[in-house]
Amino acid sequence: MADNRLIAAMSTPQGRATAPLISLPSDVIEQSCKRVGILGIAFALLWAFALFMANVVHGHEHTISMTDFAFPMPGNVFAGIGLVMSLSMVVLAGKLHHRPNLLLDLSLVFMVLTALLIGILNQWVPRFEGRGVSWIAVVVLAYPAIAPNTPGKILLAGLLAASMDPFGLFVAELRGVEYDAPLAAMGFKFLGTYFCALLAVVPAKLIRVLGRQARRARDLGSYRLGDELGRGGMGTVHRAEHRLLARQAAIKLIRPELLGAQNPDAARVMVERFKREAQASASLRSPHTIELYDFGATEDGAFYYVMELLDGVSLDELIEHHGPMPAERAIAIMRQVCLSLAEAHARGLIHRDVKPSNIFTTRMGLQVDFVKVLDFGLVKTQESREQTMLTQQGMTTGTPAYMAPEMAMGESDIDSRVDVYAVGCVLYYLLTGQLVFEADTPMKMMHRHITDPPTPPSHRTELSIPTELERLILDCLTKQPEGRPANAGVLAERLTAIGVDEPWTEERALRWWHTNRPEVMEDCACDQGVLEPAMATA
Numbered sequence: 044m045a046d047n048r049l050i051a052a053m054s055t056p057q058g059r060a061t062a063p064l065i066s067l068p069s070d071v072i073e074q075s076c077k078r079v080g081i082l083g084i085a086f087a088l089l090w091a092f093a094l095f096m097a098n099v100v101h102g103h104e105h106t107i108s109m110t111d112f113a114f115p116m117p118g119n120v121f122a123g124i125g126l127v128m129s130l131s132m133v134v135l136a137g138k139l140h141h142r143p144n145l146l147l148d149l150s151l152v153f154m155v156l157t158a159l160l161i162g163i164l165n166q167w168v169p170r171f172e173g174r175g176v177s178w179i180a181v182v183v184l185a186y187p188a189i190a191p192n193t194p195g196k197i198l199l200a201g202l203l204a205a206s207m208d209p210f211g212l213f214v215a216e217l218r219g220v221e222y223d224a225p226l227a228a229m230g231f232k233f234l235g236t237y238f239c240a241l242l243a244v245v246p247a248k249l250i251r252v253l254g255r256q257a258r259r260a261r262d263l264g265s266y267r268l269g270d271e272l273g274r275g276g277m278g279t280v281h282r283a284e285h286r287l288l289a290r291q292a293a294i295k296l297i298r299p300e301l302l303g304a305q306n307p308d309a310a311r312v313m314v315e316r317f318k319r320e321a322q323a324s325a326s327l328r329s330p331h332t333i334e335l336y337d338f339g340a341t342e343d344g345a346f347y348y349v350m351e352l353l354d355g356v357s358l359d360e361l362i363e364h365h366g367p368m369p370a371e372r373a374i375a376i377m378r379q380v381c382l383s384l385a386e387a388h389a390r391g392l393i394h395r396d397v398k399p400s401n402i403f404t405t406r407m408g409l410q411v412d413f414v415k416v417l418d419f420g421l422v423k424t425q426e427s428r429e430q431t432m433l434t435q436q437g438m439t440t441g442t443p444a445y446m447a448p449e450m451a452m453g454e455s456d457i458d459s460r461v462d463v464y465a466v467g468c469v470l471y472y473l474l475t476g477q478l479v480f481e482a483d484t485p486m487k488m489m490h491r492h493i494t495d496p497p498t499p500p501s502h503r504t505e506l507s508i509p510t511e512l513e514r515l516i517l518d519c520l521t522k523q524p525e526g527r528p529a530n531a532g533v534l535a536e537r538l539t540a541i542g543v544d545e546p547w548t549e550e551r552a553l554r555w556w557h558t559n560r561p562e563v564m565e566d567c568a569c570d571q572g573v574l575e576p577a578m579a580t581a
Contacts, residue, residue, distance in 0.1 A: 076143045079150045079190050080136030086157060087129035094122045113167035125160045128153065150190045151200040155207070158182055162207030166215045169222040177208050177232060180239040187243045194247040201240030208233055266292060266337065266349050283349060285336075292336055295348045321348060323392055324419040331383035333403075333417045353415055354563050355405030358473060362399065365559060367476040370508050371547040372412070376404060377470055378538045379414035384466070384531035387419070388459040394419060395457075397465035398445045399472055406563050412552040443488040444478050445469065448522050451489035460524040463534055467519025467527075470512075471497070475504040479520065493522070511541045 097118055113121070132153050139146040158179045165177060183204045187197040215222070269282035283294040321338035337349035358376070362368070368376075380402055384394060396418060407413035441450050447464035449457055471479050479497050482488035497520045501508045515537050521527050528534045557564050 075189075075191055076136060076140055076146050079146060080133050082150070082186070082189060083129045083132035083136060083153075087126055087133070090122045090125040090129060094119060094126070097122070113164045118164060118167075121160045121164055125157060128156060128160075147190060147192050148196070150186075151192060151196060154182060154186045155200055155203045158204035158207040159210070162209075162211035163214055164211070165208055166211030168220065169212055169215055177236050179204055179208055180236040183236065184239040184243050188246045188250075191247060191250045194244045197247045198240065198244050201243045202237065205233075205236040205240040208236060266294060268294060268296075290336075291352050293350050293352055295350065297346045297348075318346070321346075323390075326390065327383075327386055327392075327419070329383045329386040330407075331379045331414050331416055332386070332419070333415045350417075353403050353405045354407075355403045355413075355415070356560065356563075357400050358402045358404065358469065359399035361404065362473060362476050367504055367506055368473050369506060369547070370474060370512055371543040371545060372552075373470060373473040374512065374538050374541055374543065375547040375552075376402075376412065376414055376473070377466060378535050380416055380466065380469070381531040381535035381538065383414070383416040384459075384462050385535055388462070388530040388532065392419075393457065393459055394462050394465075395450070396441050396445075397462050397469060398442045399469055402469065406556065410549065411556045411564075412547075412549075441465075443482075443485040443492075444480070446489055446492055447524070448493045449524060451492050458524070459530045460527045462531060463519050463527045463529075464524075466531065466534060467516050470516050470519070471500050474506065474508055474512075474516075475500050477503055509541055509543060512538075515541070 098115055132150070135149060136146060139149070161177070161179050161182070165179075183201045187201070191197075192200075265285055265287065266283040267286050269284065271279050271281050279296045281294045281296060283292045284290065285292065318338070318340070321335065324332075325335045325338070333353070334351040335348060336351065338347065340346050380397070384397070387394060394416070397416075401416065401418045403415045403417060404412050405415055441461075443451070445465040445468040447457070447461040450461050468479050471477075480488060480491040480495060482491055497517065499513055500516055501513055515528075515534075519527055519534070528537060
C-alpha cells in the first residue's frame with residue numbers, strides 16, 4: 044500500500060521531495076544521518092571519559108596533560124556541556140532522520156561548538172612548547188568525511204572550528220592570563236589546524252564526485268533514478284525522469300530477496316516471472332489501467348517498473364479520510380475499475396490483488412474522478428503452463444482482506460472470478476467504510492472468507508444502498524465461483540444497469556475535488572464554465 048500511495052503523492056504539491064543536500068543517492072545520505080547519531084554517542088563517551096580521568100584517575104595519580112589546569116573547574120563544566128550537547132545530537136539524529144538536509148547542517152554546527160569547548164580548554168592556561176597538534180585539527184579533518192556536506196559548508200565550518208583555539212587564547216587574555224610564546228610556536232599550533240580545515244574540503248569534493256557517479260550508475264534504461272520516496276513490502280518507490288523527454292515518472296524497484304528468493308536460482312526465476320508479468324501488463328490499453336512506460340532488470344538482480352505519475356488519491360486513503368461514499372459514486376468508480384479488469388480478463392489475465400490501495404481516483408486532463416487500476420505485479424495468465432512453472436510453489440499471493448476463498452485455500456486453478464470477488468469486497472468497503480470480515484491475523488481473515496457468510500452491507504451503514512447494488516455485491520461474494528458474475532465485463536454491465544436517484548455527474552465530482560482535494564486542483568483550468576460546454580459538445 045505504501046508504494047502505491049507514493050506514486051500519487053509524488054505528483055501532488057505535498058508529495059514533492061526536497062532537493063538533495065549533496066549529489067549522493069538518498070540511501071547514502073540516510074546512512075550519513077545515522078552516522079551523525081553514532082558520532083554524537085562517540086563524543087559523549089569521550090567527554091565522559093575526560094570527566095572520569097580528571098576527577099577519578101587524576102585525583103589519585105598526577106598526570107600531565109594539556110588541560111590539567113582547567114580541571115576540576117571549569118573543566119568539569121565544559122565537559123558537562125559537551126556531554127549534554129553530544130547526547131542532544133543523538134536525540135536530534137533520531138528526530139530529524141526524515142530531514143537529512145537540516146540534520147547534516149546541524150551536525151556541522153555541533154562540530155563548531157565542540158571545537159569551541161576544546162579550544163577554551165586547550166587555552167585555559169596557554170602553553171606552546173612541544174610539537175603536538177590540537178585535537179580540533181582531528182575533529183575538523185575527520186568529521187566531514189563521516190558526516191558529508193557540501194564543500195562550501197564544510198570549508199566554512201572547518202575555518203570556524205579552526206578559529207576556536209585562537210578564540211580560546213583571546214578568552215585567556217580577557218581573564219588576565221599572561222603567557223610568553225614566540226610567534227613561530229603560535230603559528231605552528233594554529234596554522235596547522237587551518238591547514239586541516241582546507242584539507243577537509245578534498246574528501247568533500249571526492250564524495251560529491253562519487254555521488255554523481257553513483258547517480259549515473261543508477262540510471263535504469265532511459266530513466267534517471269531520483270530520490271527514494273518510500274518503501275513497501277515489495278521494494279522501493281523512486282522519483283524518475285526520462286533522460287531525453289524530461290517526462291516525470293514513478294519507478295518501483297523490486298528486489299527478489301524481499302519476495303522470498305533465498306538463493307540466486309530462485310532470484311533468477313523471480314526476475315523472469317516479473318518480466319513475463321510486465322510484458323503482459325504492458326499489453327493492456329485501457330485508459331483506466333495505469334500506463335507502464337518501461338521495465339527491466341538491473342545488474343544486481345533487481346527488477347523495476349516505470350509507471351506514470353498520478354494526481355489523485357487511493358480509494359483506501361479516500362475512505363480513511365472522508366468516510367463511506369454514496370452509492371452513485373461507488374458505482375461510477377467501480378464501473379471504471381471493471382472496464383480496466385474487463386480488458387485484462389479478455390486477454391486471459393487475472394489481476395489477483397484488486398484492493399482499494401491499488402485503485403486511484405485521479406484528475407486526468409479536464410476530468411476528475413478518473414479511475415486508474417494499479418499494480419498488476421501479481422497478474423497471472425490463465426492458460427500458461429510455462430507461467431505456472433515460474434510461480435513459486437506454496438506461495439499465496441494477494442491481500443487476505445480481499446482474497447477469494449479459492450485463492451485463500453491455495454487452489455492453482457483460478458480464473459477471473461477471483462477479481463470479481465475482490466471487486467465485491469472493494470464495493471463493500473466503499474459503501475460501509477468497513478471490511479467484509481474482521482480478523483486478528485491474515486490466516487483468520489482467509490478462514491473467514493472461506494467459511495463465513497457476509498453480512499449484507501446495508502446492515503452496516505446508514506447510507507442508502509440500492510437493492511440491486513446490494514444483490515450484486517452479495518453475488519460477487521458468493522463462496523463458489525460459479526455463483527459470481529463470469530468476469531469484469533459482465534460486472535460492468537450490471538453496475539451500469541443499476542438505477543440511482545441522483546447520478547454521480549462530472550459537476551458533482553468537480554465540486555467534491557475543489558472542496559476536499561484543492562491541492563490537486565491548484566493548476567487545473569477545469570471549472571464548471573469550462574467543463575459544461577465540453578460535456579455538452581461530447
